[in-house]
Structure formats: structure tokens, C-alpha cells
Amino acid sequence: EAEVAQSPRYKITEKSQAVAFWCDPISGHATLYWYRQILGQGPELLVQFQDESVVDDSQLPKDRFSAERLKGVDSTLKIQPAELGDSAMYLCASSSTGSTEAFFGQGTRLTVV
Amino acid sequence: QKEVEQNSGPLSVPEGAIASLNCTYSDRGSQSFFWYRQYSGKSPELIMFIYSNGDKEDGRFTAQLNKASQYVSLLIRDSQPSDSATYLCATGGGADGLTFGKGTHLIIQP
Numbered sequence: 001e002a003e004v005a006q007s008p009r010y011k012i013t014e015k016s017q018a019v020a021f022w023c024d025p026i027s028g029h030a031t032l033y034w035y036r037q038i039l040g041q042g043p044e045l046l047v048q049f050q051d052e053s054v055v056d057d058s059q060l061p062k063d064r065f066s067a068e069r070l071k072g073v074d075s076t077l078k079i080q081p082a083e084l085g086d087s088a089m090y091l092c093a094s095s096s097t098g099s100t101e102a103f104f105g106q107g108t109r110l111t112v113v
Numbered sequence: 114q115k116e117v118e119q120n121s122g123p124l125s126v127p128e129g130a131i132a133s134l135n136c137t138y139s140d141r142g143s144q145s146f147f148w149y150r151q152y153s154g155k156s157p158e159l160i161m162f163i164y165s166n167g168d169k170e171d172g173r174f175t176a177q178l179n180k181a182s183q184y185v186s187l188l189i190r191d192s193q194p195s196d197s198a199t200y201l202c203a204t205g206g207g208a209d210g211l212t213f214g215k216g217t218h219l220i221i222q223p
Contacts, residue, residue, distance in 0.1 A: 033210055042117070042201050042213030043157065056210060091156055093211075100145040100206030104156040 002026040004105035006092050012111045018080035021108045024073070025094030031055075033102060034067055034077050035091040043091055049075060082112045115140040119202050119214035127222050132189040134217050136202030139183070146178055147211065148187045149201040157201055161187060192221045 005024040013019045025032050030051050035043035046065065048056040051072040060067065064083070069075040079086055089109050093102040116139040126132040138146075145164050149157035163169045163176040163185070175188040185204075189196055199216040 031207075035210075040121075040215070042203075042215050043211070044213070045210035048210045055208070089156075095206065098207070101147070101159060101162060102206060102211060103159060104149075107156045109154075 004092055004094050004103055006090075006105035006108055008108055009106060010109045010111075012113060013082050015084055015112050016081040018078065019082050019110065020076055020078045021090050021092075021110075023075045023077070023092030023105060025075075025092070026096075026103060028096060029094035029103075030072070030097045031095045031102075032069060032075050033093040033095075034075070035093065035104075037089040037091055037107075039088070046077070079110075082110075084112050086110060087112045115143065115204065115212040117202055117204060117212055117214035119200075119217050121215055122218040123220050124217055125220045125222055126192050128192060128194060130192055132192045132196065132219055132221070134187040134189075134200050134202075134219065136185045136187075136214055137183055138185065138202075138204050140204070141180075141183065143183075143204040145204060145206045146176070146185045147203040147206065148174075148176060148185075149203060149213075151199045151201055151216065153199075189219075194221045194223050197221045 032049045034046045037043040047067045049069045089107045091107045093104045095102040148161040151157045161176040173190045177186045201216045202214045203211040205211045
């Protein structure tokens, strides 16, 4: 069964350091999402790509977060510098064009110390 | 701004009973609704989606949508201990990202 791949699964980093997460969507899925989920909350959309283009990054803290999907396939989300409040689960999801159903990867649990 | 409201629980239900999970949404223009199940420490898993008013059944799960009342629910029949999880209600999808509620923590008591 096709899955969204994410790495790493877990990441511990010191505040002010840089950290990056990688996502490979289900093959053929043109839409890719990055969400952040703080413990006890629902996921919040950070950025949405359609192929290699950003469709929505209105909730992305652009002073420290960046995201790219250069070839329209896999994607990287970067935080620099990391802050204590960035500790959360970072989830990648994908969906096929014309579909509203999104499928999530296993997520990256980030702890900033 | 779209908002999705859920009672955070915990909702405790005896094994074998029907679990009823509820969700309201603010955007009257919302068209698509989703229920995700999330086990502790894991990522959300899509279990049901509904687009039209009325009921949609899939095995032990029934999703109900009432657009006039801006209300979505999920019924789980014959609840099992393995159904214990957080259930996230969401709307949107496609050109829009999903807007999630905070989730309802469901506990099935053996």
C-alpha cells in the first residue's frame, strides 16, 4: 500500500539550531501539505504545494520557517533558528489532483531543548 | 476563518456500546468533511469522509452530516477497546488545506 514517507521520525535539537524535515508523498500525488500538531491540539496547516508551487503559506512563520518542493515530488521543511515553542509533531500529507482526501505520513516528532 | 469545534472529552463508552462523536463548523460554505483517528504518538488516519447531507455507513462507522445545522457526527457501533483513540473532525481539502478540530479523546471500557 502506498504511503507518505517522512524522516526523521524523531529529532531533538537545541534552541537556535537549524533543523530540517523531509517528506516523499504518495506517488502521483500533486498536492503536498505540511502541518504542525502541538500536543493536545489538532493539526494546523503550515504550507500547501501544488506540484512545485506554493498554494498557501499564510500560516508559515516565514522569519524562521521555509519549505520547498523543487521538482514537485519530495519536499523539505526547515526551521532556523529553532525555538522552544517549535516542539511539536510535524506532519506531511498528500492528495491527488481533484481529490479532497489527504493521507498522512508517520510524522516527525521535534523536541527543542 | 474556518473553525471546527469538538468536545475534547474524554468520552468513556462501554465495550459493545455505540460511541457518538460530534463536531460543529463555522463556515457555511464548507463542502467536505472528514473523520480521522489518531492513536497516541501516531499520525492521523482517515476513516470516513462525507460530502452530502444524511448518513454514510462503512462497516461499524456511520458519518452523519447536517449542513443546515453545521453539524457532523461519527457513530461507532459495537465499540471495541481498539477504537480507543483521539478522533479528529476536519473540513476542507483539495484546493484548501484541511481545518481540524482539537479532537475528542475516546476511551472504550472493557
